[in-house]
Structures are given as C-alpha cells and as structure tokens.
Amino acid sequence: MRVLIVALALFVLAGSCILSAAPVSSAPDGADFYSDPVPDLEAYEPGTIVRREPLPQFDVLGSHTERILYRSADPRDSAVSVSGLLITPTRAWAGPGPRPVIAYAPGSYGIADRCSGSSDLGLATTMPALLPLLAQGYQVVTTDYQGLGTPGEYEFLGRIASARAVLDSARAAAQRTDAPVALYGYSAGGVASAAAAELASTYAPDLSVVGAFVGAAPTDxxxxxxxxxxxxxxxxxxxxxxxxxxxxxxxxxxxxxxxxxxxxxxxxxxxxxxxxxxxxxxxxxxxxxxxxxxxxxxxxxxxxxxxxxxANTVGFTAPAAPVMIVHGVHDVSVEIEQSRLLAHRWRVAGGTDITVREFDFGTELVPAFDHPAANAAAYPEAIAWIDGLVARRAEVCSTVCEFGEP
Incomplete structure (x- = not known):
C-alpha cells in the first residue's frame, strides 16, 4: 500500500505542475447548478446537501463522485450555499469503526468563479490530489469555499468563512453519523484546514474531528x-x-x-x-x-x-484535536517561517498535540519545486498519522460510541 501511495503522490506532483496550465474556461460547467437560488435555504441545517449531480467520469478507484451544493453560514451567520465534491467509495470499509471522512480543503486556483475546485477547470487539479486518500478507502468531501462559484463574495483566506465551509462540508459527508473526520488542506487549503481546526469545537461540536493536516499554510x-x-x-x-x-x-x-x-x-x-x-x-x-x-x-x-x-490571522486559538504541520524548507511560494510561527503560536495558546514535519529536498537551484513536492512527499506519513488517529478513536469508542456507516 505504501508503494501505491507514493506512486499516486508522484502523479499528484506531476499533475499539479501540468494541470495548472489548463486553459481557462469562460464559466463553470453547469452554471445553473451553482447560481440557481435554493428556496428556503435558511430552513436547512448547516451541512445539509441541497443539490447534487453525479460526475461518473470521475468515478475513480471504485468510488461514486458527485458535485454537491450544501448549506453553510457566513461570518455574519446568514445562510449561504457552498459547492464542492463528495466522493464515496463503493467497497466496504475494512478499518476500525465507521468509514473516516476526509474534509479536503483545496489550494487556490484563483478568485474568479470559474476557478472553483468542482468546476471543469478546478477538477483537473483537484481530483489527482485526492487519489492517495481515495486509495485508502476514505470518503472524501471537498469545498469550493463560500462565494467561489456560488453567489456572494469570496473572502480569500477568510478565517471564519473558510473554516465554516470546510466544517459544513464534513457535516454533508458524515450525514449525522459519528464518523471520524480528518481535516486536510495544503497551501491556501492549509489555511482553511487550520482555521477549521480552531473553530471545530465551537462551530461544529457535533463532528468527531480526530485531527487536522495543515500543509505549507500562509496563516499570517x-x-x-x-x-x-x-x-x-x-x-x-x-x-x-x-x-x-x-x-x-x-x-x-x-x-x-x-x-x-x-x-x-x-x-x-x-x-x-x-x-x-x-x-x-x-x-x-x-x-x-x-x-x-x-x-x-x-x-x-x-x-x-x-x-x-x-481577524483573519490563524494561530491564536489552540485546536482541540491533534494537528500535523508539513512544509518544505526551501519553499518560496509560502516561506517555511509561516509554519514555524503557526506551531509556535498554537503551542503558546495551549496546543499540546502538534506534529511538525519539515522536508529538505536540497533544491536551492529549483526552489519552486519544494511547494508541490512537500505536498506529495507528505502523503505516506499523513495517511499513517490519520490511520493512527482513527484506530485510537475506535479503541476509545469501542464501548461508548454508536457507529454508523456513512
């Protein structure tokens, strides 16, 4: 399995370099899916899926892929619809407890609506990044963030807006079960994952968040x-x-x-x-x-x-769940001081379970390589770390939790 993860991670790395140059389309495919109003949106609970459509062309590694629209709440607590992807494996989960949910926060493809991660343009980069996670049998849900592709304003790296978009996507996947949720984000997605880790216990105490992976995140x-x-x-x-x-x-x-x-x-x-x-x-x-x-x-x-x-600086509220921070030493897209400062701030705030992993590829001559490379290189360790958190939670919950299969 480790060989498979590494191979998929290398594919992700290659895809991130090649697919980022995909031609820009004029608008997201199926614009009505994103923009048509949802009647009585306020009446739905956060995380409720209010619209969905299958994407059979992306049913990879034995999974069912859907584009979804779900209800979230903006920083002023008004109901907003947010788009994303929900990818559910069709084979049975072989691990302990219920199938884990990975709430995946994509990196930035831009701030125009056509750049959303579930659009045709975004899918070309989003899907390869999910392959190592899908290979493990996890259920994966992604968010396009509030106002990106959907009506409303997109607050780029907005702490509350992005955190709520991620946490409500997890609610959409978990569907009121007690499935363990791991938050996962890299680069701009790492900011969303980190912010969601900070807000999870107060905004979404109903979720069983077991940990958060935060990669090369520009949280300051x-x-x-x-x-x-x-x-x-x-x-x-x-x-x-x-x-x-x-x-x-x-x-x-x-x-x-x-x-x-x-x-x-x-x-x-x-x-x-x-x-x-x-x-x-x-x-x-x-x-x-x-x-x-x-x-x-x-x-x-x-x-x-x-x-x-x-208000949009992450790091001054300690996450309740364990966190893994990953960064490339020579990253020039997001300098490593960002992750070092984040770890320091969280520890000062009272965070006690913070793992930091720095990758040194020795690429001073090609420094831009380190940003995508650290993401790919981290998959084996990150997945092993998530598996350990899931197993630990299953052991603790063996007598006190009620499990359901999402």
Missing part, C-alpha cells in the same frame, strides 16, 4: 503578502484585499482609497484571475500600487486594514 496574511511582493505571482497578493473589500462593503471605499489608479486597476483585474492569469500578469511591487508608496504589508497593519488582517 502579512507574511504572505510580504513573501509575494515583487515575485512572479505578486498579483495574488491582491486576492486578500479583494476578498476584504467584498466581505466588508462598508469599508470598501476606505480600502480602495489606499491605492493609486494603477493599484485600483490591478485590484479590479485580479477579481477575474485564475492561476495562469496571475502569473501572466507578471511581477508587481506593492509600493508602486499605493497612494503614498507604502508597502502592502505595512498597510495591512495600519488603521484601515489592521483589524481585518488580525
């Missing part, structure tokens, strides 16, 4: 922007600002006033960016985009953006 927004500033992917640093503008319309004018004409033009353009669009835009220096030449990182600690930045 200021560090993320500073790391991207001036790079080939610098346009992505504006995703956060666009998200804040959309999520806080009452502050939109104050935020936009921080930028000059060029900066506002890039902000507007970035709203329709997927990955390739951002890379093609080329390097930017934030000092050239602001009214007074102040860097974006500095502005994010100032009076207009500082409170919003603080």
């Amino acid at each position: 927004p200021v560090l993320r922007v500073d790391g991207q500033d001036g790079s080939e992917s610098a346009a992505t640093m504006l995703y956060t600002i666009d998200g804040l503008i959309g999520a806080h319309p009452d502050r939109a004018d104050d935020i936009r006033a921080l930028f000059n004409d060029r900066g506002r033009a890039v902000l507007d353009a970035a709203q329709d960016f997927c990955t390739i669009d951002a890379l093609e835009y080329g390097p930017l220096r934030s000092e050239d985009l602001t009214v007074d030449g102040t860097s974006l990182g500095a502005l994010m600690t100032g009076p207009a953006l500082g409170p919003l930045t603080a």
